[in-house]
Amino acid sequence: MDDAAHADRVDRLQLIRSANIGPVSYARLLKSHGSASSALKALPELARRGGPRAPRIADRQSVLDEMAMVAKLGAQYLFRDDPAYPVLLSELDDAPPVLICRGDLSLLERPTVAIVGARNASAASCRFARDLANDLGQKGVAVVSGLARGIDTAAHDGSINQGTIGVIAGGTDIYFPPENQKLQEAIADRGLLLSEQPPGTEPRARHFPYRNRIIAGLARGTVVVEAAPKSGSLITARLAGEAGRQVMAIPGSPIDPRSRGCNSLIRDGAVLIQCAEDVMELVRPFDERIEEARQSLHVKTPARSNDKGEPVRVPAVAKGDRHTVEALLSSTPVAIDELVRQTRMPLSDLQLALLELELSGRLTRSAGARVSLAPLN
Structure with a gap:
C-alpha cells in the first residue's frame, strides 16, 4: 500500500471514530466531500449549524495506535468500498x-x-x-x-x-x-x-x-x-x-x-x-x-473533493427548515419518509438538516431509516 492510500485509510478511520459520526453520516460526508480528509475539515462548520457543541474529532495518534493494535492481533480492516466487503x-x-x-x-x-x-x-x-x-x-x-x-x-x-x-x-x-x-x-x-x-x-x-x-x-x-x-x-x-x-x-x-x-x-x-x-x-x-x-458496485459517481487545506464550505439548509425538522422529532424514532411527508422538504435538504443535527449530538439514528431526538446530557 502506497503512502497516499495509507493516509486515506487513516483519514477514514479518524472520521469514523469521531464523535456523533455514524454509518449514515459517514457515508453522506464521503459522498458530498469526496474524501475523508475534506470531510474532516468540514465537520466544525456542519456541527455549528446544528447546535452549539463542536464535534470531537478523533485524535489522529489514537487512530494510529488502534491500527497498530489491529495488526498486532493478526486482524485487518475491511472498508465498505473494499472489493472483499460483503x-x-x-x-x-x-x-x-x-x-x-x-x-x-x-x-x-x-x-x-x-x-x-x-x-x-x-x-x-x-x-x-x-x-x-x-x-x-x-x-x-x-x-x-x-x-x-x-x-x-x-x-x-x-x-x-x-x-x-x-x-x-x-x-x-x-x-x-x-x-x-x-x-x-x-x-x-x-x-x-x-x-x-x-x-x-x-x-x-x-x-x-x-x-x-x-x-x-x-x-x-x-x-x-x-x-x-x-x-x-x-x-x-x-x-x-x-x-x-x-x-x-x-x-x-x-x-x-x-x-x-x-x-x-x-x-x-x-x-x-x-x-x-x-x-x-x-x-x-x-x-x-x-x-x-x-455489477452495480463497479459503477461509481465522481464526488466533490477539496484537499487544498482551506476550510470546506458546504451548502446549508435554511435555519427555519432545520428548526422545523427538530420540532417534529421526539424520543420516539420516526421514519425519514414520514419527515419528508410532513415537512415537504426535498430529501437532500432534509438529509442535510438531519446530518447537521446528528453532528451536533442532537439526533440519534435507529435501524430501518428511523431517527429520534437525542437525550440532553
Whole structure:
C-alpha cells in the first residue's frame, strides 16, 4: 500500500471514530466531500449549524495506535468500498463503514445464512441448531451467528469445520461471554471473526442491536430456532425482513416461553422450516440479486473533493427548515419518509438538516431509516 492510500485509510478511520459520526453520516460526508480528509475539515462548520457543541474529532495518534493494535492481533480492516466487503451487507443504509476481521475472508464470498436464538435454549433446540448448521455447511453455506450462549454457540459448533462467521459486539480481543473464549479463538483461526468496534471495547447493551444488524445484513436469510418475545433474536429477524431477506423459524410448543417468539414469527409470515434443504430452497434465488449488486458496485459517481487545506464550505439548509425538522422529532424514532411527508422538504435538504443535527449530538439514528431526538446530557 502506497503512502497516499495509507493516509486515506487513516483519514477514514479518524472520521469514523469521531464523535456523533455514524454509518449514515459517514457515508453522506464521503459522498458530498469526496474524501475523508475534506470531510474532516468540514465537520466544525456542519456541527455549528446544528447546535452549539463542536464535534470531537478523533485524535489522529489514537487512530494510529488502534491500527497498530489491529495488526498486532493478526486482524485487518475491511472498508465498505473494499472489493472483499460483503455485497449484501453493503446494501444496508447503515452498513458498517469498516469491519475488523480475523480469519478467512473468503467465507464472505459464500452463500450465508444466519442462525440465532435463545441464550437459555433447550437441549433439543441446541441439538437442532447444531445439526442444521452442520448440514448447511456441508452444502457450501457459511453460517453466521453472534457467539452468544445457547443457540448461537450451537450454530458455531455445528459449522466450525465447514465455515462459520462470528459477529461480536465488542472488540476482537474481548471474550464475551467469557466461557466462549476458546470458541471465539477457534472461529478466528478456522472461520471468520468480525467486529465493528475497535480493540479493547467491552460490549455494552447498546452494541448488541448494531451487531444484530450486521448478522442480518450478511445473510440471505435468518433462521430463528428459539426466542422469547422481545428478544434480541427477534430484533435480528425484524432487521432481516426490513432488508428484504428471508425470515425463517422453527415452531415449538405454545406452552414453552422460549417458543413463543418463533411461533409469533410464523404467525406473522415467517417461513416454517424443518431441515437444511428447506433453507436452501429459500435462499437460492439470491444468486441473481447478488450478481446484479456486484455489477452495480463497479459503477461509481465522481464526488466533490477539496484537499487544498482551506476550510470546506458546504451548502446549508435554511435555519427555519432545520428548526422545523427538530420540532417534529421526539424520543420516539420516526421514519425519514414520514419527515419528508410532513415537512415537504426535498430529501437532500432534509438529509442535510438531519446530518447537521446528528453532528451536533442532537439526533440519534435507529435501524430501518428511523431517527429520534437525542437525550440532553
